[in-house]
Amino acid sequence: MKRMIRKTIVGLLGIGFFLWLPNTLYLQEKPVPKVIFISFDGFSQEQVPRLLIPTLKHKGLGRIQQEGQLAKALIPPWPSLTAPSHISLLTGKPPAEHGVVSNRFHTPKTEITEKTDGFSYPIETKTLWEMATDKGLQVASIAFPGVPPTAPQLSWGIPYTHSESPSSVKRFTLEDFKEAPTTLPVTLTSYSPALKTFFSLNEKSGIFQVTALDETNDHTKNYQTFILDSDETLSNGFLGKITLTSPWMNLMFQSQGTTFGSWVRLLTLSPDLTQVTLFIGNIYPNLAYPLSFRDLLEKQIGTWPGGPNFDHPDLTPKINLEQAIRFSDYLASALSLGIEHFGADLVLAYEPLLDELGHHFYMIHSKQKNYSKQKSNAYLKLLHAGYLHANHLIDVIMNRHAKSNLFVVSDHGMAPLHTIFYPNRLLSQRGFIDQELELDDTPDANKKIKYYARHVSSGGTSHVYVNLMTREPAGIVSKDQRELLIQKLIDIYKKEPAVQVAYRKEETKPLGLYHPNxxxxxxxxxxxxxxxxxxxxxxIYETASFYGQHGYDPSLSSMKAVFAAWGPNIPKKPLNEVSYSQVLPMILNVLNIP
Structure with a gap:
């Protein structure tokens, strides 16, 4: 028999994967995590009061406020970006010491056009998971930023996984369907002739069959149900069914020893099959480790769903919310499955839900693209639904893992966004990035770009690198010219409405950001x-097509993050604002690591 593939039905607030998790009392007892350290990316402290209202005072953060420790805010490091902030939380150190100075940056001794990814940069100071494993503790990670995909010290986990194939849409009409000759199994009924068609996820997936069923005995051809299968024989089992009221399903296939999966959604289904639209989500490999954890995930909750496809023209904002919540539930369910089947002393976990929604739905300003009060209210309702779901997940984790100490953090807040600024275009206009004609002056001559300086930016932070002779392999600016060039840039940026402040490198020492990078x-x-x-x-300027951003001064109220702690070893007490640097010592204290 073919294995049934589980599907999720996600409403406005979602029906979580937690509802699927089997009773695990029969399992051999595993080490209960001393600490679960979970980061909700983009969880803004400004939104917390809406989660502490009387109806929620016994749920999630409201419960933590009563029983544990809920800080007034967590102050992120400079810059208030995902990679440097998470690495600072893991190390207790500023970017000046661990080297991750932004989500993307330029490193010395490389060409001026080269960028380094802050999420994969080798961390230059010791991390929490290294401190724990050095003491013989078992550590696991569910997609925590900065944790290497194949960190040998970790017992089990999932690396943050990137798409192998983009999303797509399959459109069918009645002409695409043929009568299905096979007899339906007794578990299926169709009062009109069952019809079938076929589709593939990509060139590696093979063919999937879609069988259309009419399950209403009303003497009218009106198809409402699709049966999906990996072969043409339904009598030996099938993968699952989708309808407009239960539209999501996870399809998997094997390729070169790796399981790949896509979450598909039925978007439209006319009863006469003249218009059928099937959304094929991005295809992701299952990279969970070890293999036993990988197999467990496939059997219980399927494959990595990935985040929302915000720019897909066939998906509505409500469907984007479904995607975000499904991904969030998947990560939380993987966390619980791993703990209950494998155990650990320390588990690092990540939830990108609020960052995803904040970037795309934080519409509150008339300067924002296509702003209207009605659209703003609709978007903010979706964003608030995400916050309610995050608070719900915190509460579920507290109930499911009550013997563990839970630390909840975020890496930054979120501010409304209205305008894109292109600093490298400004440099081009002012001659700091110059296109030279090689060989001759004819219009079709080969062009070579000469860089005197170049920006590498992330959100509200931009590093400006001078193309220095003694540092960059093809540098053209001497040390004597460096200060003059920097002063010219400062004078230019002072006049730009996008720029809050420009710091010379030497002036970043008090910010904890002075590093060769x-x-x-x-x-x-x-x-x-x-x-x-x-x-x-x-x-140089244009209206932004998305609505939330961070990377600004971390002391701003909009950039402040959250910190909460709860559990058997967490005393109840009020907390004022805490710095990111205070989090690691608290966790080490609970883990009894000096």
Whole structure:
């Protein structure tokens, strides 16, 4: 018999994967985590009061406030970005010491055009998981930023997984369906002739059969149900069924020893099959480890769903919320499955739900693209639904793992965004990025770009690197010219409405950001502006097509994050604002690591 593939039905607030998790009392007792350390990316402290209302005072953060420790805010490091903030939480150190100075940055001794990914940069100070494993503790990670995909010290986990194939849409009409000759199994009924068609996820997936059923005995051909299968024989089992009221399903296939999966959704289904639309989600490999954990996930909750496809023209904002909640539930369910089947002393976990929704639905300003009060209210309702779901997940984890100490953090807040600023285009206009003609002056001659300086940006932070002779392999600026060039740049940026402040590299020491990877100049945007590194010709400013951003001054109220702690070894007490640097010592204390 073919294995049934589980599907999720997600409503406005979602029906979580937690409802699927089997009773695990029969399992051999595993080590109960001393600490579960979970980060909700983009969980803004400004939103917390809405989660502490009387009806929620016994749920999630409200319960933690009564029984544990809920800080007034967590102050992120400079810059208030995902990679540096998470690495600082894991190390207790500022970027000046661990080297991750942004989500993306330029490193010395590389070409001026090269960028380094902050999520994969080798961390230069000791991390929490290394401190724990050095003491013989078992550590696991569910997609925690900064944890290497194949960290040998970890007992089990899932690396943050990237798509192998993009999403797509399959459209069918009645002409695409043929009468299904096979007899239906007794578990299926169709009062009109069963019809079938076929589709594939990608070139590796093989063919999936869709069988359309009419399950209403009303003497009218009206198809409402699709049966999905990996072969043409339903009598030996089938993968699952989807309808417009139960539209999601996870399809899997094997390729070169790896399981891949896509979450598909039925978007439209006319009863006469003249218009059928099937959304095929991004295809992801299952990279969980060890293999026993990988197999467990496939049997219980399927494959990695990935985040929302916000820019897909066939998906509505409500469906994007479904995707975000499904991904969030998947990560939380993987956390619980791993703990209950394998155990651990320390589990690191990650939830990107609120960052995803905040970037795309934080519409509150008339300067934002396509702003209207009605659209703003609709978007903010979706964003609040995400916050309610995050608070629900915190509560579920508390109930399911009551013997563990739970630390809840976020890496930054979120500010409304309205304008994109292109600093490299400005450099081009002012001659700091210059296109030279090689060989001759004819229009079709080969062009070579000469860089005197270049920006590498993430959100509201931009590092400006001078193309220095003694540092970059093809540097053209001497040490004597460096200060003059930097001063010219500062004078230019003072006049730009997007720029809050520009720091010389030497001035970043008090910020905890002085490191060889730091730019010769650090630019911080005013909230509402986003730095984009594109240097092709075009406008310097344009209206942003998304609605939330971070990377600004971390002391701003909009950038402040959350910190909460609860559990058998967490005394109840009020907390004022805490720094990111205080989190690691608290966790080490509970783990009895000096």
């Amino acid at each position: 730091t730019g010769d100049l650090l630019m911080v945007a005013k909230p509402g502006f986003h730095f984009n590194d594109d240097d092709v010709q075009g406008p």
